[in-house]
Amino acid sequence: MPKIICKEFDEFERAMLRINGRLTPIKSRTRDWCHHSVDLGDVTVSINQVGSGVIYRGAMQRGFYALFCPLTHAGSCRIYGRDMEPGLTAWFVPEIETYSYGREAFLWLGITLEKKHVAQWVAEQTEQFLPSLRANRVYVGNKKVLDALIELVKRALHADVTNPLAFQSTRCKETLKRQVLDATYFATLSDGSNVERSYGRPRLSRRSIVQNAMSFIDANLGDGVSLRDLCLACSVSPRTLHSVFLEEIGVSPHRYLTLKRLSAIHKALMRGHAEETVASICAKHGVWDFGRFANLYRRVFGVLPSQVLRGH
The missing domain is CATH 2.60.120.10 (Jelly Rolls)
Structure with a gap:
């Protein structure tokens, strides 16, 4: 409103x-x-x-x-x-x-x-x-x-x-709602140490945690994946997931999720039809903050998304 x-x-x-x-x-x-x-x-x-x-x-x-x-x-x-x-x-x-x-x-x-x-x-x-x-x-x-x-x-x-x-776009509203719920979930916890204790020690090796997280993301990226989803899927705390990703692949789980989403949109732009726009493609993927998305996209791919859509 x-x-x-x-x-x-x-x-x-x-x-x-x-x-x-x-x-x-x-x-x-x-x-x-x-x-x-x-x-x-x-x-x-x-x-x-x-x-x-x-x-x-x-x-x-x-x-x-x-x-x-x-x-x-x-x-x-x-x-x-x-x-x-x-x-x-x-x-x-x-x-x-x-x-x-x-x-x-x-x-x-x-x-x-x-x-x-x-x-x-x-x-x-x-x-x-x-x-x-x-x-x-x-x-x-x-x-x-x-x-x-x-x-x-x-x-x-x-x-x-x-x-x-x-x-x-319904997809954009749902994406924002998932992001807000995910952020509120963690904000409602009194402190990060409680989150760690509630999950206990990870039962899987670091390699298994990363592999399970990656497989979960690949299977559910189209439906929207949150950090909380990953923690539940891997049965680990946010702190553990964060440290495992940094040590094993060099980026945080949030960064990895962002890169996977950018890659999915990049592929959609490459396949885009004449009647499609960057906004319409982004809406299908739940992107509501277009300015931030365009900056991230350019930093990763070196061009603006509009250039990719027009140039293929």
């Missing part, structure tokens, strides 16, 4: 998705109230700006969970009496009331997702995710993981503004 800029808090309050809550301003507005989201059906990403100091009381709607990441300096907002700052994360469960206090205007990132996704996480990693079904909590997140999630959401919202057709 387009970015909504509100002059008054009640308009902003109505724009918030899947939240039952009330805002009580405590001082006059110093900034606009802004809400910008991309609705992917059962997952929504957003960046929001509260325009003044405010007290909030409310809860997530039935069947929806949320992740809250502050984007402004410490002291702007308190949740359960704890100063929120970059690096801290809040997790909210359905129909459990929470309250917060904002001293001044502040900015935050929000992810909302349906219960079925969290239930799947619990089925896969019961020890880690069962507490996430039951209670709101504030915790210290893994900075690298949170930074990746924030960067992904910012890119998605930028694409929504600069390219209104970015998410017209």
Whole structure:
């Protein structure tokens, strides 16, 4: 949806998705109230700006969970009496009331997702995710993981503004949703060491892990593959998978996945028909951030994708 800029808090309050809550301003507005989201059906990403100091009381709607990441300096907002700052994360469960206090205007990132996704996480990693079904909590997140999630959401919202057709394709929406769910999955874990313990020691040799991962990617690349999929397929933690790939083939699993996707699109461009465009071919492969894709493509193949499509 387009970015909504509100002059008054009640308009902003109505724009918030899947939240039952009330805002009580405590001082006059110093900034606009802004809400910008991309609705992917059962997952929504957003960046929001509260325009003044405010007290909030409310809860997530039935069947929806949320992740809250502050984007402004410490002291702007308190949740359960704890100063929120970059690096801290809040997790909210359905129909459990929470309250917060904002001293001044502040900015935050929000992810909302349906219960079925969290239930799947619990089925896969019961020890880690069962507490996430039951209670709101504030915790210290893994900075690298949170930074990746924030960067992904910012890119998605930028694409929504600069390219209104970015998410017209069902495949592109599904690709972004998988990326958001994958990033949120890791962000919801309290820290990286817990992820490692939950999987235990790898039962396979390093060579077997790489071979299994490569085979899984080859078999499922057309359906979209995430890092979480690879970890589950190989029964190892993200940390183990990362170190094994670096030591065995010299690139991270994320980089290898990116290169495989680029190669698949390159082949499609080489076979492209006269009526096809780079955008249409990219959409079939779930690419929604065309500018970033073109830069990556040129760095790998030395030419722009449009040159390949026109030149064969």
